Amino acid sequence: xxxxxxxxxxxxxxxxxxxxxxxxxxxxxxxxxxxxxxxxxxxxxxxxxxxxxxxxxxxxxxxxxxxxxxxxxxxxxxxxxxxxxxxxxx
Numbered sequence: 001x002x003x004x005x006x007x008x009x010x011x012x013x014x015x016x017x018x019x020x021x022x023x024x025x026x027x028x029x030x031x032x033x034x035x036x037x038x039x040x041x042x043x044x045x046x047x048x049x050x051x052x053x054x055x056x057x058x059x060x061x062x063x064x065x066x067x068x069x070x071x072x073x074x075x076x077x078x079x080x081x082x083x084x085x086x087x088x089x090x
Contacts, residue, residue, distance in 0.1 A: 004012075017025060 020028070
C-alpha cells in the first residue's frame, strides 16, 4: 500500500505503449534527446562566446552618476502652470 511494484511499472509501460504506439513514443524520446543536446550546446556556446562591443554582462555595469545637474534658466516662452481647480478665490 504505497509504492509501485515492478508489476505496476510494467503494466504502466504497456498502457503507455498502447496509447502512444511504439513508433510515436520513440520519436517523442528522440525529440526530447535532440532538445537536451541543443540546450547543452547553447549553454556551452554562451560560456565560450567573447563579449561583443557594447554588450554588458550582469555585474559589469558602469556606476550610476548621482551628481546633480546645474539649475537651468527659466524659459520665458513656457506656458504658466495650470490653475488649481480646487482654488475658489476667483
